[in-house]
Structures are given as structure tokens and as C-alpha cells.
Amino acid sequence: MSKPLLWRALWTLWAIAPVVAAAYHFGPGQKHYLADRAAGVLARAEREQQDAMTLQETAYQSHLRALEARAAAFGSDDPTLHDKAKHAGAVEQDAYAAAATAWQRVADTLGGAEALIDDQDHSLRQRVRVSRGRALVRAGSVGSGAEVLEGLLEEFTASRAPDPSLERQVREELATAYYYGARLMRLGGRPAPEWKEISGRAAQQYRYLAETARARGEDSEALNQQKNVELVLNLEQSSLDELFAKARPKDSPTGSGRIGTEPRPGSRGRRRGDRPGGGAGLDGEIGQGW
Numbered sequence: 001m002s003k004p005l006l007w008r009a010l011w012t013l014w015a016i017a018p019v020v021a022a023a024y025h026f027g028p029g030q031k032h033y034l035a036d037r038a039a040g041v042l043a044r045a046e047r048e049q050q051d052a053m054t055l056q057e058t059a060y061q062s063h064l065r066a067l068e069a070r071a072a073a074f075g076s077d078d079p080t081l082h083d084k085a086k087h088a089g090a091v092e093q094d095a096y097a098a099a100a101t102a103w104q105r106v107a108d109t110l111g112g113a114e115a116l117i118d119d120q121d122h123s124l125r126q127r128v129r130v131s132r133g134r135a136l137v138r139a140g141s142v143g144s145g146a147e148v149l150e151g152l153l154e155e156f157t158a159s160r161a162p163d164p165s166l167e168r169q170v171r172e173e174l175a176t177a178y179y180y181g182a183r184l185m186r187l188g189g190r191p192a193p194e195w196k197e198i199s200g201r202a203a204q205q206y207r208y209l210a211e212t213a214r215a216r217g218e219d220s221e222a223l224n225q226q227k228n229v230e231l232v233l234n235l236e237q238s239s240l241d242e243l244f245a246k247a248r249p250k251d252s253p254t255g256s257g258r259i260g261t262e263p264r265p266g267s268r269g270r271r272r273g274d275r276p277g278g279g280a281g282l283d284g285e286i287g288q289g290w
Contacts (some may be wrong), residue, residue: 184257
């Protein structure tokens with residue numbers, strides 16, 4: 001190529017560069033831009049989640065100290081012990097409030113990330129929704145978190161080829177949300193029919209998880225889920241005094257834990273696996289992190 005022709009070609013490339021850039025931006029470039037933004041937001045959510053987990057651990061340790069202080073003050077006339085119990089309770093309350101705020105921040109950030117994820121990346125969107133539902137539950141918005149997870153489970157039920165591992169994760173998170181909700185509702189003095197409806201949902205999901213694990217030949221997982229069913233039964237059969245004296249699950253929030261006992265608008269009643277034949281399910285003291 002002669003020199004004049006070379007410069008002409010370079011000039012032509014330079015002249016159309018803005019057009020190419022605009023086409024890229026509003027086509028593939030826009031998708032990459034949103035994907036990059038989503039990745040950045042998800043990275044921030046990961047950092048925020050680590051902070052929330054640290055604050056949750058701090059809250060749990062303060063809860064154990066408060067239980068110990070209350071036990072020491074119980075039946076005692078020593079004003080010093082009662083002051084210590086009162087102080088420990090205040091520290092516990094502040095610690096759980098800080099953890100709840102941190103978990104809500106995680107949920108809000110994940111909501112922002114979800115809005116940036118391309119419609120075609122359905123699997124990633126679902127995984128972000130699982131994490132958002134989980135964060136909402138741990139923030140104390142148990143009903144809202146459960147609703148997110150219930151919506152996901154309905155999607156899996158309607159899908160001809162759901163992701164089996166993700167569906168199991170959703171069921172486990174949902175069962176955990178139900179357990180937390182039933183426990184908090186009972187401690188908060190809600191009528192027995194209300195909290196038993198929610199604990200029953202937890203047991204149904206754990207039984208389904210146990211049965212399907214057993215069918216896959218995963219006996220240890222089936223045993224873990226069976227233990228979770230037994231924890232639900234223990235919640236139903238324990239006296240209130242016993243529940244107040246026992247440490248709450250490690251990741252449990254505080255608050256009312258209120259979950260609606262009526263089907264939510266748009267729900268389709270009982271879903272696949274709601275009434276398995278027999279079996280059980282629960283992961284240790286309710287999944288990892290309890």
C-alpha cells in the first residue's frame with residue numbers, strides 16, 4: 001500500500017471510530033458495561049457480607065454472655081448481678097441491631113446487582129436472588145426474605161429443567177427462614193396456630209430435602225436433614241421457658257419473625273415437595289452457620 005493510501009485508510013478508521021463505539025455501547029458494549037457494573041456491585045456485596053457475618057458473630061457472642069448473665073441473676077437478690085444482666089442485655093440488643101443493619105445493606109446491594117444482570121443470564125440472577133433472600137432473613141425481614149425464596153421455588157416448580165443444586169439451596173434457605181420465623185413468632189407470643197403453620201412449612205421442606213438426598217444415595221445429607229426436622233419438632237414441643245433459656249441459632253435474627261400464614265398473592269398453593277411421604281431434613285443446627 002502506498003503512503004497516501006495508508007493515511008487515507010487510517011483517516012477512514014478514525015472517522016468511523018465514534019460510530020463503532022456508539023454501536024458497541026448500545027449493543028454488545030452496553031451488555032459488557034452492565035456486566036462490569038454488576039460484577040463491581042457483587043464484589044461490594046461480598047465485602048459487605050463478610051462485614052455482616054463478623055457482626056453476626058459478635059452479636060451471637062454477646063447473646064451467649066447475656067444468657068449467662070441472666071442465668072446468674074435469676075433468683076438472686078444481688079443488685080450487682082441484675083445490673084450486669086441488664087447491661088449485657090443492652091449490649092446484646094445493640095449488637096443484633098448492628099448486624100441487622102449490615103445484612104440489610106447486603107440485601108440492598110444485591111438488589112442493585114440484580115437489576116444490572118442481563119435477562120439472558122437467568123441462572124446468575126436466580127443465584128443473586130437466593131443470596132438476597134438469605135440476607136433479608138438475617139436482617140430480620142423474615143417475611144420478605146421468605147417471599148423472595150418462595151417466588152424462586154415457584155419458578156423451579158414451573159421449569160422443565162431446573163438447576164437441582166440451586167433448587168436444593170433455595171429449599172434449605174426457605175426452610176431455615178420458616179424455622180427462624182416460627183421460633184421468633186413463638187417467642188414473641190403469637191398464637192399457636194400461626195407459628196405452628198410456619199414451623200410445619202419448615203418441617204415439610206426439610207423432609208423433602210431428606211427424602212431426595214436419600215434417593216440420591218447421600219445418606220449423610222439425609223441424616224443432617226432428618227436432624228433438622230427433629231429441631232423443628234423440638235421447637236414445637238419445648239416449653240417457652242426452655243426456649244428462652246436456650247441459645248438461639250447462630251445466624252438467627254431478632255424481631256417478630258412474622259411470616260404470613262395465608263398464601264401470598266400470586267402463589268399457587270402447595271408446591272412440589274410440600275408433602276413428601278416420609279423422611280426428614282435439617283443441616284446440623286439448621287444448615288451451615290446456625
